[in-house]
Amino acid sequence: MIAEIVIIGDEVLLGIVREENASYIIEELTKRGFIVRRVVIIGDNLDEIGAVIKDAFKRGAQLVITTGGLGPTEDDLTLDAVSKAFNIPLEVDQKCVERIKSFYGENVPKSAFQMARRLKGAKIYPSPLGLAPAQLIIMDKEKFLLILPGPPREVRTLLPRILDEIAKIIGRKVKCSIRFYVNAREAEITDILAEVIKKFGVYAKALVSLCQGGKLPIELVCFGENMEKCEEKLSIVKKYFCEKVRKIFNRKCLDEEF
Secondary structure, three states, rough: OEEEEEEEHHHHOOOOOOOOOOHHHHHHHHHHHEEEEEEEEEOHHHHHHHHHHHHHHHOOOEEEEOOOOOOOOOOOOOOHHHHHHHHHOOOOOHHHHHHHHHOOOOOOOOHHHHHHHHEOOEEOOOOOOOOEEEEEEEEEEOOOEEEEEHHHHHHHHHHHHHHHHHHHHHOOEEEEEEEEEEOOOOHHHHHHHHHHHHOOEEEEOOHHHOOOOEEEEEEEEEEEHHHHHHHHHHHHHHHHHHHHHHHHHHOOOEEEOO
C-alpha cells in the first residue's frame, strides 16, 4: 500500500510557518502498513497542486494526502486545484454552511462560505477545531485522495479515524521493527545490509547518527498481515544478518540497550 504526502502552503516555503505535519502523517500511515514513497512541499499554485497529485497517482500511490489550502482566503486553492485537475464539480455542503453560520452568528463574512464547498462525491469529516472539513474522495476502487486542513492540531484530530476507515477498505497490515547493535563500521556491513534487503524484502539500515562507543545500531522494519508473522520474519532476518557478521568478522551482534 503506497502513499504520498503533499504539504501545501507558501507560508511553509517562505519559512513563516514551520512544517509539522509530515512526520506525524508518516507515523500514522506506517502504523497501518502504508509505505510512504514521497513527501512534497509546494506553494499555493492552482496548476502545480493538481499536477503533483496527478503525478502521485501515476507513480502508483493508492493514497495521496494533502494538507493546507482549505481556508477562506484567495490563496486557499486546494479544492479548486483538485476540481480542475480531475474534473470533479464543487458544490455547497449545507451542513458546513450551518456550522459557519453558527460560529459567526449574524455577521458571517462572505469569504467564510468558501470553507463550505465540497468536491462532489467526497465524504466530509468536520473538524472539531476549525470550520474547513477534511474531505475523502475514492478516485476508483483502491485509490484515495484525502484532503486535510493545514493546522497540525486539526490534522492530529482528524487523521487516525479516517486512516482506519481507509485501511479497512484496502486491507490493513501491521508494521514491526527491531533494533540491535554490532561492533562494526557502516562501510564494513554495507554488503550484508544490501543482501538482507534483497533476500528478505525488508528495510535495513545502519543508524550511524546513533552510534555510541563503537556500537552501531541496526534497524530492521517490515510489514505483515499480523504482528506474530511480522515479528517472526524479523527474527529470521536478524539471525541471518548476525550469522553473516560472525562468519565474516568473527564478531557477535549486541542486543543490550544503552
